[in-house]
Amino acid sequence: MGPVLDTILGKYRETYPRLQRVEQYLHGHHAPAYMPESAADEFGVFRERSVKNFLPLVVDAVASNLYVDGLRAAGGGDNFPVWESWDRNGMEEAQTAVHRDALAYGEAYVRVLPGSNGPEIEPLSPLSVTALFKRPNDPFPIAAAVHGTTFINGERRATVDLYDDEFVFRLVSKEEGDDPGASDYVVVEQLAHGLTHCPIIRFRNMASTSPNVPSLGEVEPLIPIQDELNNIALSTNIAIQYGAHRQKWVAGVTPPKEDQHDVDLWGRIKKRAVMFSASRLLIFPDKDTKTGQFDATDVKPYLDAYNNTVKHLASIGSLPPHFITGDMVNLSAEALAAAEESLRKKVLDRQRAFGGAWRRVFQTAAELMGVVLPADAQIVWRDCTPRSFSATVDALGKMVATMGVPPEAAWQMVPGMTPAQLAEWRILAEQVDPATKMANALAKSVIPPEVEPVAA
Known part of the structure; x- marks a missing residue:
């Protein structure tokens, strides 16, 4: 178990920062848009307001079209009896979390174990699971670890539930803390899980035949484009604030010095710097006084750059452009179907990939129930096409x-x-x-x- 545990912990420490970065971007915690060190402090407000998070939409567009509706024979009919475990474990709602995690992070996991009322099906966060496979496309891992925390005598400790094809080992870190980098563990419990294979089932967004290439999610490739959008939005906000309004100027008038004003009996200032207003007429006694205004900054190039980058993001994410831009003027049914063709193909591809993983979930549940899943059992997906x-x-x-x-x-x-x-x-x-x-x-x-x- 020692070499397997070391390999799993090494892989966990390597992949956790990457998955955590995806999680942060999904929730709008992006890398700050670029600003020179000499920029004014007030620009920090514009930086905070320049984050327009498009990444959840890339996940939602596909996930909203993925809904498992049944497990039936190829010729139709009622659901197989093992479907009862699906309803009993609340997977009708929980399946959405599995699909979203697989789409966002590239991988998601489901654990199937024996329970008092039948098989227990539980979705697991990809940030807390590390799985090892003998070959990249094997259906079940040779070993998998579920990382967590616990309290022992008031001290917080890191835990690892290590599964193989026969047992589950509960390990607890010797040192206090829940640092993912913890490496010194002790086995506190060993149980047989009652299956002929590891009970952790993997869902992959984009599979690869290389053992060194992780399954890629929908979010990570779009992070550079999202950063570019935030940079453009910051420049646009600054240009609008300081350049979109025509700046007026006056030459030949000496404004009063600070704290030197003539006041009337009521304390009102009678002499002040020139103040422009739509309802005020300015008269200057000095014949050499000149007035004018600077041209306003044209923000259209900023907006064009932003919209083009948004369309680029939609293209890389296989999204119809109108999903993000809202441009749906005078679109025929044929044009609308053509615009959504790339998304439809992606949905069908994910249904094939996730359908195989869900079938393995049902095979595992059937094994725990003492029955055999029929060979013609198929995952039935709800038709969500508008x-x-x-x-x-x-x-x-x-x-x-x-x-x-x-x-x-x-x-x-x-x-x-x-x-x-x-x-x-x-x-x-x-x-x-x-x-x-x-x-x-x-x-x-x-x-x-x-x-x-x-x-x-």
């Missing part, structure tokens, strides 16, 4: 009428259809269809013919 509901129903109706497709097959293709609704529709159809009801009654009333025994 379509006109009336147009979809009309197309399904024509498919049933002209192609002879059974109505129940078309029901499964209705947008937003859930297994519970599908089962309810089947019950209602039997109740309102007299022919079906009579056929079922006749089938039940038929007495099977007696079979005469065959002489030996």
